[in-house]
Amino acid sequence: xxxxxxxxxxxxxxxxxxxxxxxxxxxxxxxxxxxxxxxxxxxxxxxxxxxxxxxxxxxxxxxxxxxxxxxxxxxxxxxxxxxxxxxxxxxxxxxxxxxxxxxxxxxxxxxxxxxxxxxxxxxxxxxxxxxxxxxxxxxxxxxxxxxxxxxxxxxxxxxxxxxxxxxxxxxxxxxxxxxxxxxxxxxxxxxxxxxxxxxxxxxxxxxxxxxxxxxxxxxxxxxxxxxxxxxxxxxxxxxxxxxxxxxxxxxxxx
Amino acid sequence: xxxxxxxxxxxxxxxxxxxxxxxxxxxxxxxxxxxxxxxxxxxxxxxxxxxxxxxxxxxxxxxxxxxxxxxxxxxxxxxxxxxxxxxxxxxxxxxxxxxxxxxxxxxxxxxxxxxxxxxxxxxxxxxxxxxxxxxxxxxxxxxxxxxxxxxxxxxxxxxxxxxxxxxxxxxxxxxxxxxxxxxxxxxxxxxxxxxxxxxxxxxxxxxxxxxxxxxxxxxxxxxxxxxxxxxxxxxxxxxxxxxxxxxxxxxxxxxxxxxxxxxxxxxxxxxxxxxxxxxxxxxxx
Numbered sequence: 274x275x276x277x278x279x280x281x282x283x284x285x286x287x288x289x290x291x292x293x294x295x296x297x298x299x300x301x302x303x304x305x306x307x308x309x310x311x312x313x314x315x316x317x318x319x320x321x322x323x324x325x326x327x328x329x330x331x332x333x334x335x336x337x338x339x340x341x342x343x344x345x346x347x348x349x350x351x352x353x354x355x356x357x358x359x360x361x362x363x364x365x366x367x368x369x370x371x372x373x374x375x376x377x378x379x380x381x382x383x384x385x386x387x388x389x390x391x392x393x394x395x396x397x398x399x400x401x402x403x404x405x406x407x408x409x410x411x412x413x414x415x416x417x418x419x420x421x422x423x424x425x426x427x428x429x430x431x432x433x434x435x436x437x438x439x440x441x442x443x444x445x446x447x448x449x450x451x452x453x454x455x456x457x458x459x460x461x462x463x464x465x466x467x468x469x470x471x472x473x474x475x476x477x478x479x480x481x482x483x484x485x486x487x488x489x490x491x492x493x494x495x496x497x498x499x500x501x502x503x504x505x506x507x508x509x510x511x512x513x514x515x516x517x518x519x520x521x522x523x524x525x526x527x
Numbered sequence: 528x529x530x531x532x533x534x535x536x537x538x539x540x541x542x543x544x545x546x547x548x549x550x551x552x553x554x555x556x557x558x559x560x561x562x563x564x565x566x567x568x569x570x571x572x573x574x575x576x577x578x579x580x581x582x583x584x585x586x587x588x589x590x591x592x593x594x595x596x597x598x599x600x601x602x603x604x605x606x607x608x609x610x611x612x613x614x615x616x617x618x619x620x621x622x623x624x625x626x627x628x629x630x631x632x633x634x635x636x637x638x639x640x641x642x643x644x645x646x647x648x649x650x651x652x653x654x655x656x657x658x659x660x661x662x663x664x665x666x667x668x669x670x671x672x673x674x675x676x677x678x679x680x681x682x683x684x685x686x687x688x689x690x691x692x693x694x695x696x697x698x699x700x701x702x703x704x705x706x707x708x709x710x711x712x713x714x715x716x717x718x719x720x721x722x723x724x725x726x727x728x729x730x731x732x733x734x735x736x737x738x739x740x741x742x743x744x745x746x747x748x749x750x751x752x753x754x755x756x757x758x759x760x761x762x763x764x765x766x767x768x769x770x771x772x773x774x775x776x777x778x779x780x781x782x783x784x785x786x787x788x789x790x791x792x793x794x795x796x797x798x799x800x801x802x803x804x805x806x807x808x809x810x811x812x
Binding site for chain 1: 566568659688691692693696697698700701702703704705706748751752753754756757
């Protein structure tokens, strides 16, 4: 029996007030796959994630997550939203933020159980922040806060992890750690990450999805490009481009 | 200051004890709900709700005096107007986000206008000033029970739903993805705000509601590291501002509401400047 794909998009079209953001997108992502979503600003990357989360409804086509409509699969999705959407002054501890990943529909007010506290602790350990639970979120560095939000996504016990620009506002060392964490997590969940940072793309992901209103998936190949190495430094893989997405083709950091 | 304490013990000055009691009791609700309002950034909604209270008060006074419906207390009118306007704003902001500010502005002015029109047609003279600028000294023994009831309701709901309300204030989208009924919690928060605004109208008056709802929480936010700490601190600040303002106004024979607000505003300004000063010194050269 074939495994149910984590994400399945069929001929999905989405438009904001008539302006198309995504056209005829078809994509299938397996249960242990790691996929990176790249493309220009406004190309539809975040739209794609929000369709998968069921926050947006496609105009045409169907979205299935683990074979279910997105709203019903939400409990199995861990989500890291774009960094900029938070009030950095919000008075809250690291533990409280991670515990938000344990909130569920059936609970009315009430307190978190011991199991919730343990799950939050495990999630913090997984992102290398055990012992940070009592710290205030405002006291942490940008990279640490990002990891707290990843821990919040992991506290949901997800089978699919969606990350929207996790490397924005994060230094190179923090990015390195994030990459190690993701490599571990990938053994038990599918990972889909939106990024601008092509250096990140090539090292870890099995496939790259280019989104610029239309959607095209590439496998990452073994070829190491000297030019890209010069630009980004470190050991990188180049993405095989055997099609043209737009009139100008792909442009890095366009 | 001693005069104020002496006056509090004067058997003839029960109005002063009622005022202080109401102010201190209500501070609990102000601190807790004010923290949510500041954290969720909806103080302008609180402003609209408070101005709608005048509509409710005007209608209630008119019904009492012109239509002879004696039980229609102005406080009841204020509660109804506040809750209805909160639910209208909530419904609009959930359904049609882009027109939210227009509706808030419209309700703000319409509530006020309706109130003034009904007051104009109410037989006898009603001074809108005491509603606009508050007169805590008018709170009687009977009102104290209503204050206590509203207080208990606002505090109870705010505490019972602490975790989900915090999640909704911190990151509404994530809370929705976790299956939380975000719309319900948002409406709950607005209803709490409405009840608290009615309490505030009695203490500082319609025009100055936003200040006493947000300033204590804003000062508390400078020191707090968790939401409940911010609540506890802002309850304390609010009680100090209210009691202090009452004492100073008694001593100097100035209107209570404005004194409370100026006191709160001065502390807020000082804490902000202090924070800036420390921030500048901490910055490496």
